[in-house]
Amino acid sequence: MDVDPQLQLPFHCVRFVEQQQGGAAQDLLIASAGRKLYSYAADSGRRLAVWPQDANNAETVKDNEAQQDEKDQEPPGKKRKTDTSAPAGGKKPKSLPDWSHIPILTISSSGKYVVALTAEDKCIRVFQIAEDGSLKELSERGMPKRPCALAVTGDDSTILCADKFGDVYSLPLIPSETPYVAPKESRPAKPIQPAASNLTVHSKRNLASLEQQMMLYKQGKWGNPEEKSSLGFEHRLLLGHVSLLTDLAFVSFPDSKRSYILTADRDEHVRVSRGPPQAHVIENYCLGHTSFITKLCIPAWAPQFLVTGGGDNYLLVWKWSEGRVLQKVPLVADDSEIVVRDIWAAALQTSPTETSKVILVAIDGSPRLLCFLQEADGSLKEQGSIAVSGNVIDVTPIEKSGTIVIAVDDVHNAGSIQEWRSTSTNQSVLLESFRVKPDGQGLAWDPVTEPLVATINSEGTSPAPTDAESKRRKDFSEALYGLKNLRKMRMGEDD
Amino acid sequence: MSTHPQKRSKRNDYREKAAAAAAASQQSADSSAADIKLPRKKFYRQRAHANPFSDHQLDYPLSPAHMDWASRYPAYADPNPEKINLGGFRQMLKDVEVVDIGCGFGGLLVALAPLLPETLMVGMEIRVQVLDYVNTRINALRAQQLRLRSATPNNTATSNQGTPAPPSSTATPTPTPASAPAESNDNEVDDDDDDDETALPTTALPGGYQNISAIRSNTMKFLPNFFGKHQLSKIFICFPDPHFKARKHKQRIVSESLNAEYAYVLRPGGLLYTITDVEEYHHWVLRHFKEGDAPEGEEGAAGVVGDVRDLFERVSEEELAQDECVRVMSMETEESKKVTRNKGNKYVAVFRRKADPEWVV
Numbered sequence: 001m002d003v004d005p006q007l008q009l010p011f012h013c014v015r016f017v018e019q020q021q022g023g024a025a026q027d028l029l030i031a032s033a034g035r036k037l038y039s040y041a042a043d044s045g046r047r048l049a050v051w052p053q054d055a056n057n058a059e060t061v062k063d064n065e066a067q068q069d070e071k072d073q074e075p076p077g078k079k080r081k082t083d084t085s086a087p088a089g090g091k092k093p094k095s096l097p098d099w100s101h102i103p104i105l106t107i108s109s110s111g112k113y114v115v116a117l118t119a120e121d122k123c124i125r126v127f128q129i130a131e132d133g134s135l136k137e138l139s140e141r142g143m144p145k146r147p148c149a150l151a152v153t154g155d156d157s158t159i160l161c162a163d164k165f166g167d168v169y170s171l172p173l174i175p176s177e178t179p180y181v182a183p184k185e186s187r188p189a190k191p192i193q194p195a196a197s198n199l200t201v202h203s204k205r206n207l208a209s210l211e212q213q214m215m216l217y218k219q220g221k222w223g224n225p226e227e228k229s230s231l232g233f234e235h236r237l238l239l240g241h242v243s244l245l246t247d248l249a250f251v252s253f254p255d256s257k258r259s260y261i262l263t264a265d266r267d268e269h270v271r272v273s274r275g276p277p278q279a280h281v282i283e284n285y286c287l288g289h290t291s292f293i294t295k296l297c298i299p300a301w302a303p304q305f306l307v308t309g310g311g312d313n314y315l316l317v318w319k320w321s322e323g324r325v326l327q328k329v330p331l332v333a334d335d336s337e338i339v340v341r342d343i344w345a346a347a348l349q350t351s352p353t354e355t356s357k358v359i360l361v362a363i364d365g366s367p368r369l370l371c372f373l374q375e376a377d378g379s380l381k382e383q384g385s386i387a388v389s390g391n392v393i394d395v396t397p398i399e400k401s402g403t404i405v406i407a408v409d410d411v412h413n414a415g416s417i418q419e420w421r422s423t424s425t426n427q428s429v430l431l432e433s434f435r436v437k438p439d440g441q442g443l444a445w446d447p448v449t450e451p452l453v454a455t456i457n458s459e460g461t462s463p464a465p466t467d468a469e470s471k472r473r474k475d476f477s478e479a480l481y482g483l484k485n486l487r488k489m490r491m492g493e494d495d
Numbered sequence: 496m497s498t499h500p501q502k503r504s505k506r507n508d509y510r511e512k513a514a515a516a517a518a519a520s521q522q523s524a525d526s527s528a529a530d531i532k533l534p535r536k537k538f539y540r541q542r543a544h545a546n547p548f549s550d551h552q553l554d555y556p557l558s559p560a561h562m563d564w565a566s567r568y569p570a571y572a573d574p575n576p577e578k579i580n581l582g583g584f585r586q587m588l589k590d591v592e593v594v595d596i597g598c599g600f601g602g603l604l605v606a607l608a609p610l611l612p613e614t615l616m617v618g619m620e621i622r623v624q625v626l627d628y629v630n631t632r633i634n635a636l637r638a639q640q641l642r643l644r645s646a647t648p649n650n651t652a653t654s655n656q657g658t659p660a661p662p663s664s665t666a667t668p669t670p671t672p673a674s675a676p677a678e679s680n681d682n683e684v685d686d687d688d689d690d691d692e693t694a695l696p697t698t699a700l701p702g703g704y705q706n707i708s709a710i711r712s713n714t715m716k717f718l719p720n721f722f723g724k725h726q727l728s729k730i731f732i733c734f735p736d737p738h739f740k741a742r743k744h745k746q747r748i749v750s751e752s753l754n755a756e757y758a759y760v761l762r763p764g765g766l767l768y769t770i771t772d773v774e775e776y777h778h779w780v781l782r783h784f785k786e787g788d789a790p791e792g793e794e795g796a797a798g799v800v801g802d803v804r805d806l807f808e809r810v811s812e813e814e815l816a817q818d819e820c821v822r823v824m825s826m827e828t829e830e831s832k833k834v835t836r837n838k839g840n841k842y843v844a845v846f847r848r849k850a851d852p853e854w855v856v
Contacts, residue, residue: 195773281851287720
């Protein structure tokens with residue numbers, strides 16, 4: 001296996017998948033890096049599958065990259081021009097997949113399906129995980145607006161998708177065999193006519209534009225039927241915020257058989273709605289953040305609690321059914337501006353009979369993973385943090401072995417979301433792993449070098465944009481660390 | 496601000512004078528009611544649209560329990576200053592329970608105030624200038640009512656316990672009918688619809704306008720920051736911005752997803768009033784409450800699971816005929832007067848909030 005001396009694309013998402021039925025099935029690690037999806041054997045780190053998989057495709061991609069590299073070697077003054085003109089000329093775009101990264105990965109509760117979002121084409125793609133760990137793409141569904149969060153209901157029947165326009169849609173995980181027919185497609189062939197009339201508009205300019213519209217209408221040129229290009233697959237609008245949605249959580253309580261959808265938005269709201277088919281009934285709100293929210297974390301061991309974080313330099317712990325804040329947890333000593341990248345809940349097994357209920361928090365652009373223990377009353381107790389070699393990007397717990405696997409950013413300098421590492425002197429570190437060790441009352445961690453991590457690190461993913469490709473580097477940084485853009489710019493006079 | 500510089504400076508001059516006059520009249524409680532002037536609309540005009548999706552510099556409370564209501568309704572503040580809410584503000588003797596979404600120049604609030612004198616009502620308006628007007632207007636009305644009351648201490652029309660005693664003034668000036676135009680109508684009439692009320696009420700009215708106020712907000716985003724679950728008994732949506740263009744329909748104030756929020760803040764039995772002069776919008780409203788005629792519009796395609804009909808039912812015409820609020824809404828708001836003047840149509844639809852539906856499990 002040739003180790004590329006160049007920087008390697010870090011993993012954007014990593015998910016440990018436990019195959020429930022024993023036998024031949026093995027545990028897996030599903031991960032995304034760049035435009036690709038990888039499947040690894042969790043015990044050995046052996047790569048089982050790559051998607052998009054065929055070798056030819058990979059070659060063309062490489063060729064294209066090589067071509068691009070060559071072009072980038074041209075005199076620096078013209079670099080930008082050739083860069084932008086490149087996609088326009090030639091057949092290149094056809095051989096390239098039309099996305100550059102996969103920012104969301106969700107595993108169904110049965111562990112049999114992967115739901116992935118490819119970024120630029122806004123496509124929700126469902127993969128079936130075969131016994132040998134290979135990935136078979138079952139469906140791809142392009143959404144109207146960029147999805148920001150995906151969840152799969154507990155019964156693996158439905159995908160919930162929250163988007164940047166504030167809407168939550170439900171889609172069947174497995175689309176039915178019968179072709180989708182949009183409901184009420186055949187409506188009365190009444191031509192669309194201007195809704196305004198000379199009774200409803202009065203100002204001179206508006207009357208003029210109304211006249212214009214009426215003229216077009218008489219000529220049969222008015223109306224834009226292409227406006228509503230309905231989606232070609234089954235979907236339902238469940239609820240909507242007039243804001244950008246940032247996260248979504250689905251919770252169901254087996255005892256009461258009640259389920260809930262929690263949605264978080266850029267305007268500091270967490271809304272608690274009933275689960276489908278009553279998502280239009282809002283039960284309450286959790287209001288307490290003063291900046292955008294990025295993450296909702298509901299621990300499986302105590303689903304009555306919710307941990308939220310975002311652009312505030314604290315977390316809030318909620319009894320969400322009452323909209324009540326239980327605890328405000330400071331994340332930084334000073335009042336510096338931070339963005340909570342993600343929050344994970346893991347019940348890590350420390351012995352056959354004991355588990356540690358751990359809440360892990362990553363700050364965007366920070367190489368420290370913050371650790372808390374959750375008490376029975378929901379409150380968080382701060383523990384020592386874990387330091388890794390680069391910014392923490394994603395975490396996946398392997399609960400039964402009491403370990404966590406951390407996806408590490410090996411292309412940016414630790415602590416920065418913009419500066420790229422000048423050279424990678426050592427082998428890229430894409431993953432690091434730690435095992436929790438019981439230590440009196442507190443929490444301590446041992447680094448572990450399991451074959452999983454070692455093999456994947458030595459094998460790498462694919463080369464990251466080179467020094468010369470400054471545009472691609474910038475785009476890549478933006479894609480990895482876009483959360484900061486959620487902060488509101490309060491500037492200028494407002495009228 | 497895109498206002499013409501000359502216009503802007505006139506506007507500022509006017510407002511400075513108005514503010515000075517208001518301050519002066521508050522200090523000298525013995526001046527007569529007549530010198531209180533209502534603001535002139537033409538100094539507060541602002542284009543009719545505001546983008547509800549952009550980040551305005553809005554002030555909104557962290558939650559309803561953090562809201563400063565007491566300074567807006569001083570007559571209803573809890574007399575005990577020790578009692579404060581989560582935001583550190585004086586608690587209220589009662590909660591706001593009527594909201595006019597997009598209150599414009601405040602015609603509905605002013606008309607409803609004496610009809611529901613014991614009910615706290617608030618107008619929500621996203622346009623700064625217009626909001627300034629409403630609050631200046633309300634302050635003038637309140638001040639004038641206090642004068643009238645102090646002038647006629649035995650006035651029986653004021654059967655309101657909530658209102659405080661007027662500022663202790665011993666002087667008893669004779670109330671002069673304030674029917675004269677508040678200001679000489681100069682000849683620079685730039686609006687054909689400058690329908691300023693020229694007269695202040697001449698008698699003390701129940702409530703004394705202590706029960707209305709207006710705040711700047713984008714209700715499409717921040718309604719739940721102001722009002723708790725089931726807090727409201729009435730919501731008014733009067734002559735909403737029609738957003739004629741199809742690609743602007745997302746900005747309409749009535750939609751299935753917003754209806755869910757209205758249902759959240761409305762108590763069971765509460766009413767949501769809508770009125771528009773745009774027939775197409777009226778059908779839009781009905782469609783988004785799944786009422787009346789079959790879905791004909793473009794939104795029919797992606798319907799909501801379950802249904803808004805779980806939460807709202809349309810109120811019958813017979814019932815509306817008895818509802819004084821419907822009359823006020825149709826006749827008293829600035830916009831409705833304008834429509835009347837232009838001989839336009841008015842389309843009313845009112846919906847009653849049902850009890851929360853049973854859980855489907």
